[in-house]
Amino acid sequence: MKQKIAIVLAIFLPLQILLNRILANNPLLVEKWYSNGIYPVTSALLRRTIGFLPFSLGDFLYALLVIMTIRWLYFRINQRFRDPKRWILNSVAMISLIYFSFNLFWGFNYYRLPLHAALKIDNEYTTEELIELTRDLIATSNEFHLSITGNDSVKVDIPYSKSQILELSILGYENIEDDFPELDYEIPSLKRSVYSIPLTYMGFNGYLNPITNEGQVNTQIVPYKIPTTASHEIGHQLGFAKENEANFLACLTTMNHPDKYFNYSGYTFALSYCLSELYRRDPELTEELVEKLNFGVKENYREVREFWEGHKNPFEPMFMSIYDSFLVANNQPEGMKSYSYVVALLVNYHKSRGQL
Secondary structure, eight states: OOHHHHHHHHHHHHHHHHHHHHHHTOHHHIIIIIIIIIHHHHHHHHHHHHTTOSSOHHHHHHHHHHHHHHHHHHHHHHTTTOSHHHHHHHHHHHHHHHHHHHHHHTGGGGGSOOHHHHHTOOOOOOHHHHHHHHHHHHHHHHHHHHHHHSSTTSOOOOOSOHHHHHHHHHHHHHHHTTTOGGGOOOSOOEEEOTTHHHHHHHTOSEEEOTTTOOEEEOTTSOGGGHHHHHHHHHHHHTTOOSHHHHHHHHHHHHHTOSSHHHHHHHHHHHHHHHHHHHHHHOHHHHHHHHTTSOHHHHHHHHHHHHHHHTTOOTTHHHHHHHHHHHHHHTTOTTTTOOHHHHHHHHHHHHHHHSOO
16 A cells, blocks of 8 residues: 555544544434435445345455455564554554445444434333233234144244245335335345354344445344344345344334234244343243243244354354444444333334334
8 A cells, every 4th residue: 555545544544533423423414414315325326236246245355354364464474563664554544444434335324313213203111011012012923923833832934945035025124115215125135144154153143244235144043033134134224223223123124024924023023122121120020921922932932042052152252242342332332232222112113103
């Protein structure tokens, strides 16, 4: 990298950090000029130019980045880290360039208005409202389960291929775009990650590549969980960067999907959030409500739990801790533990609509 360019990029890094600090305190500005201005254009352009590829370009770029990093380390060690001024400057310049690309193509969405403000619903709820919603979700989950299996003791197995599930995920957004125009998803770019096995051992269901705007789904996970995972990644593609907001959108779009298997996946996903939050407040009542679930529903929960327990490894907590720190650094103070806000959105959407 030429020295003059490297110097400019290196100087630009602290300026970018300062800009992020300013934007974090101006969500209205971000919402108007970036999330509803620049981002929809860049996102659609990336999905239109890259989305048609049968493979994930983002996964390829990550592999290239790892190779380049290893190569860089090899040369630094081989040269015994001579000429530190040059390689430190170039390293800072490269970090600055990556940081700029990350923010331009997606990262500024972390500072937009919270989702409840966009949906014009409240974000507070009472325990009584939570209990009412939990009861409703149990009843509806049981109904969908029985309508699919015809037997309350059998778990649900989705009959579609994993590729078909990804294709069908789009329909959930189409079903609600009349009510929420900001959820219009016209140009799909949802792909099976080639890193599905490593993602599984790291504890991740999927991710969005912020540079290519490709939604990556870990297709090694239990098929019953793929509908909500795919819908979660689409939510990220539409500019909702926070994990709790994307989780709510996954619930919303799968519960409003025209396919009953997606409905079942969505309702049981929403129920898991409500049960987790209610257990914090009233463990005894939660255990009583869980007994009302069809045995087959509990079998689906058990299947997912055993899948993740079977893929635990000593490094998973480290990966989770790193990602949690990343979320905290990007305007998500609760990190990955965001049950309460997801439940707040579910409860208040339920109240505003009369149903989920």
